[in-house]
Amino acid sequence: MNKSAKREICIIGGGMGSISAAIYLKSKGYEVSVFEKNSTLGGRANIIEEKGFRFDVGPSLLNYPWIFENLFEAAGEKMDDHIDLIEIKSGVKFLWDDKETFTITSDFPRLSKEIARLEKSHINGLNSFLKVNSKRYNIAFEKLLNRNLDNPLGWGIGLGFSELLSGSMFKSMYSDLGKHFKSDYIKQAFGSYAMYLGGSPFKIPGFFSILPYGEIAYGLWMPKGGIYSLIEKLENILEKKGVKVFKNSQVSEIITNNNEVKGIVLEDGRSIPYEIVISNVDLPTTESKLIKKINNNSFDKKQMTPSVMTFYWGLNKETDFPHHMIFLPDDYKGCFDDLFIKKTFPNGMPFYTSSPSVSDKSLSPSGKSTLFVLIPLPVTEKDNEINIYSNEIEKIKTRIFDRFKHHNIDLTQDNIEYEKIYTPDEWKNLFGLYKTSAFGASHNLFNIGPFRNKNKSRYKGLYYVGASTTPGTxxxxxxLSGKLVSDRIENDFS
Ligand SMILES: Cc1cc2nc3c(=O)[nH]c(=O)nc-3n(C[C@H](O)[C@H](O)[C@H](O)COP(=O)(O)OP(=O)(O)OC[C@H]3O[C@@H](n4cnc5c(N)ncnc54)[C@H](O)[C@@H]3O)c2cc1C
Known part of the structure; x- marks a missing residue:
């Protein structure tokens, strides 16, 4: 019998990272118990169902479907038997204050036309952009993201000599994009992905141009029934595989002694011994709140991704605008400086909208529709502070509808039949997000690869999984983080 079969592992938190770790560990023969503070699994990938409207709380788009196929395979299942994936061919439409627009799509002829229109030439950098980033993409998925790389040398070797020499890790995304495109609109649209990585495109490494590349080359997806249907299907698999899931079970402490983990304490005071514990709670929150013996302030200075305010609107009519839209301000650089440097309300207030019922009518009652709006906001300076932008609901809402009007989008507040709002502090309190950061630790140069928070702690037997550890958010x-931590444990304990 495999030695590992006797070991029992506790995972604190039931987000996507935890679900993945549980499946990979189970496939390696471990016994797994998951303790989740809320009444549902999924963490930030959660659900609101009201009055016939079904909203995904956090993620609204799915990339790289094969990563999820591999997860189903690890559980001995086929994803196709559980999930019906819809490709969102309309891509993402970008709109500027001056009314210019641009659409990033995997429909290549349409994208070429869009780029030629903005570059004012059919001879443009799209092919060179795709060529360079296809190479980087293969490096990322074949050599960097799929293994535990702890030392910078191994990581540098994985990255490769030519990529190191090209400086893509040291030059900014914006200047990297400038090698292929002249149009500021194109550079701004592609560069806007840096927002979710926790930095400005003028600072985040150029290597991350693989994000817009990934959407062009491999498409944008949504499971039928919304993102949460993925969580529902995976939860069924956890049950089938015998993973023990305890909901409404908040962990208040991770017990350590002599540099070893000893178990957990639940909010009701019960303590349960474990030799191996994985925390899926945001890593800085785990280290600063759950491990009582250390007073870890080292995260105070680390850059985090932005906070968000999110609106969930059930509309009393159908809409005909694209599934995904991003509204950018004229002062593009200024708004990133506001968010990440000055930590003030972003000038011109960029925001993202998702209208999933455009692609899947089952998400709203007939003749109605759903609209999700996400506004990035600054995080707090310290974790114990209230985010002042949690009080700006009316100001933000008015600006959203003013912007719709500016673009002749036929929608007013009178169309809202159902409304739910998550402020930055609600996000924090619901899921334990450090400094109200929505996506976890940032991905600046000092926070990626071997420099990112490791998935193994300084305590023997204590590991991490999720957005603030490797490989990222x-x-x-x-x-992938779930797979990496399972490999790490297998390596340490078998
Ligand atoms: C608004 C928003 C939009 C996003 N959009 C996208 C998108 O379109 N596409 C995409 O791929 N990603 C998106 N993301 C990012 C993605 O949601 C996250 O990276 C991912 O879901 C994080 O998963 P996780 O497992 O690391 O953590 P979480 O989902 O945060 O899971 C951690 C779990 O731990 C639980 N927990 C916390 N404290 C305790 C405790 N003390 N005891 C027990 N349990 C505890 C929490 O309740 C939670 O369930 C978005 C995120 C947000 C917030």
Whole structure:
């Protein structure tokens, strides 16, 4: 019998990272128990169902479907038997204050036309952009993201000599994009992905141009029934595989002694011994709140991704605008400086909208529709502070509808039939997010690869999984994180 079969592992938190770790560990023969503070699994990938409207709380788009296929395979299942994936061919439409627009799509002829229109030439950098980033993309998925790389040398070797020499890790995304495109609109649209990585495109490494590349080359997806249907199907699999899931079970402490983990204490005072514990709670929150013996302030200075305010609107009519839209301000650089340097309300207030019922009518009652709006906001300076922008609901809402009017989008507040709002502090309190940061630790140069928070702690037997550890944030990355932590444990304990 495999030695590991006797070991029992506790995972604190039931987000996507935890679900992935549980499946990979179970496939390696471990016994797994998950303790989740809320009444549902999924963490930030959660659900609101009201009055016939079904809203995904956090993630609204799915990239790299094969990462989820691999997860289903690890459980001995086929994703196709559980999930019906819809490709969102309309891509993402960008709109500026001056009314210029641009659409990033995997429909290549349409994208080429869009780029030629803005570059004012058919001879443009799209092909060179795709070529360079296809190479980087393969490096990322074949050599960097799929293994535990702890030392900078191994990581540098994985990255490769030519990529190191090209300086893509040291030059900014914006200047990297400038090698292929002249149009500021194109550079701004592609560069806007830096927002969710926790930095400005003028600072985040150029290597991350693989994000817009990934959407062009491999498409944008949504499971039928919304992102949460993925969580529902995976929860069924956890049950089938015998993973023990305890909901409404908040962990108040991780017990350590002599540099070893000893178990957990639940909010009701019960303590349960474990030799191996994985925390899926945002890593800085775990280290600063759950491990009582250390008073870890080292995260105070680390850059985090932005906070968000999110609106969930059930509308009393159908809409005909694209599934995904991003509204950018004229003062593009200024708004990133406000968010990440000055930590003030972003000038021109960029925001993202998702209208999933455009692609899947089952998400709203007939003749009605759903609209999700996400506004990035600064995080707090310290974790114990209230985010002052949590009080700006009316100001933000008015600006959203003013912006719709500016673009002749036929929608007013009178169309709202159902409304739910999550402020930055609600996000924090619901899921334990450090400094109200929505996506976890930032991905600046000092926070990626071997420099990112490791998935193994200084305590023997204590590990981490999720958005603030390796390899990074987003559903595909935290799913990989689950695999990486399972490999790490297998390596340490078998
Ligand atoms: C608004 C928003 C939009 C996003 N959009 C996208 C998108 O379109 N596509 C994409 O790929 N990604 C998106 N993301 C990012 C993605 O949601 C996250 O990277 C991912 O879901 C994080 O998963 P996780 O497992 O790391 O953590 P979490 O989902 O945060 O899970 C951690 C779990 O731990 C639980 N917990 C916390 N404290 C305790 C405790 N003391 N005891 C027990 N349990 C506890 C929490 O309740 C939670 O369930 C978005 C995120 C947000 C917030």
């Amino acid at each position: 987003g559903l595909p990355m935290v799913t």
